Amino acid sequence: MTVAPLSQKEIEDRLAELPGWSLDGDRIARTYRLGSHFAAAALVVHIAQVQDELDHHSDLTLGYNTVSLTVNTHSVGGAVTEKDFELARRVEDLAPGHGAR
């Protein structure tokens, strides 16, 4: 995959397809709410598995019943790239199976 910084318009177009995700400074971000702390921790582990598979890693924060991700691409100086959106889409696919909202 080509790793090039996305333009503001490209970022906005992709975010429009990802409800719950937003631009937070130079990163895309989402917080999920879960039914329990343990469910939230399990989601973190599942996300970590996908991140290793993609070799692309968000900053993940585990709260009491929340999981927050922020991600950009270090290798292009911390810009948002298609790799960030690939990760976001993968997380969107797996999160409902954990009861995340």
Ligand SMILES: C[C@H](O)[C@H](O)[C@H]1CNC2=NC(N)=NC(=O)C2=N1
């Ligand atoms: C060597 C390894 O492929 C790189 O360090 C990967 C790992 N995970 C990464 N994660 C993120 N978010 N950005 C990167 O540029 C990045 N690079």
